[in-house]
């Protein structure tokens with residue numbers, strides 16, 4: 001088996017002999033030093049590794065692309081990468097189902113499916129994550145009639161804590177299937193994921209600035225009528241950037257902005273200039289409201305029609321911190337007015353926020369730990385530049401979202417512990433029962449999981 005990350009500064013762990021180095025999340029929101037790193041080339045190697053770790057009384061935690069903001073992948077045990085367990089395994093053209101190795105990055109999932117004339121029915125705004133990482137934290141896009149990625153999973157293949165390998169579906173082992181679909185890396189190591197896809201389509205993307213009040217008032221109604229609707233609201237402005245994605249037939253005419261227009265929109269305004277504005281806002285906070293107005297003005301991109309996997313995603317090179325809560329749809333209006341109050345109070349206290357609030361939706365699903373389990377949700381995400389202090393903003397927002405029945409995104413920043421999470425996830429106790437069955441000794445455990453699950 002190849003050991004990864006052999007940089008000169010790597011040390012060998014005295015007991016395990018594995019290379020050891022410190023890891024951080026994409027946004028540097030958490031750092032940890034695993035006892036070692038391993039990247040098996042086959043499922044059998046992976047299973048042997050899990051069994052040996054369990055026999056030694058050690059712990060092991062899989063990691064994807066490290067794009068979670070929370071320390072959900074952190075471990076002081078063995079860090080396991082599936083970077084060699086990637087790619088398409090099989091496709092069933094009759095059912096539109098595809099099986100991928102779990103370490104496959106979403107960018108590769110997109111390209112492979114497109115080659116097969118298939119598509120994901122929905123997607124978030126980047127494709128850097130691995131398939132396993134994305135489903136394990138409940139990664140979602142937007143669309144009141146569409147679930148997050150985990151809602152489209154048909155079956156999972158996992159290596160359990162004793163080193164055995166199982167394939168589970170709603171028919172074969174419903175309890176493990178419902179628990180492990182948004183499994184937080186706590187139920188086993190996913191090695192393959194079967195997804196229900198749809199025939200390939202093109203997407204038309206339109207972005208425009210609209211008055212905030214009108215957008216808030218009509219958002220849920222419009223979301224019900226559109227394939228994908230979301231909006232971004234820059235604090236201290238009265239405008240929202242509304243983004244609408246519409247499914248079109250796979251042969252709809254492609255309309256791409258010129259490379260120069262794309263560069264100006266995505267790279268210059270979206271990343272380079274935006275990073276400069278974030279730094280200016282940090283240096284001179286009084287400038288922030290004007291910078292936010294400028295950012296909102298510069299954000300709407302040109303209309304685009306292209307293959308689905310090219311349209312959902314954008315490049316995110318400005319690093320930020322993010323907290324996102326899934327709220328019952330009835331809580332949307334009070335959440336928006338509460339947010340405006342919090343931002344006004346923070347501004348009065350000298351804390352100005354330069355990043356937009358992002359608002360999305362999802363249809364209910366039946367994965368036990370999904371943030372959209374059992375009822376449709378509206379997702380409200382707050383962001384801060386990665387070197388800004390986030391607590392003065394995130395803390396009151398988290399209290400507000402808690403009072404409104406919100407569930408935190410597992411891969412984003414939040415401070416909830418097991419008791420509070422149990423109150424908000426109706427199948428929490430069932431998920432713990434399944435975990436006791438498949439990993440009684442906590443081989444896949446970590447300090448963060450103990451905080452989340454209470455053991």
Ligand SMILES: Cc1cc2nc3c(=O)[nH]c(=O)nc-3n(C[C@H](O)[C@H](O)[C@H](O)COP(=O)(O)OP(=O)(O)OC[C@H]3O[C@@H](n4cnc5c(N)ncnc54)[C@H](O)[C@@H]3O)c2cc1C
Nearest residue numbers: 064065066067068124125129130133136139140185190411
């Ligand atoms: C710029 C940016 C944009 C984002 N956009 C969105 C978005 O649009 N929508 C959204 O919902 N989220 C979004 N996220 C959050 C992101 O999708 C999730 O945090 C996701 O989990 C990251 O995937 P990853 O591959 O990096 O997983 P990691 O962060 O590395 O790991 C996440 C979890 O998956 C587990 N895991 C990884 N591999 C396996 C495996 N093989 N078996 C079992 N468990 C495993 C880990 O143990 C951990 O618990 C975004 C994050 C960033 C940084």
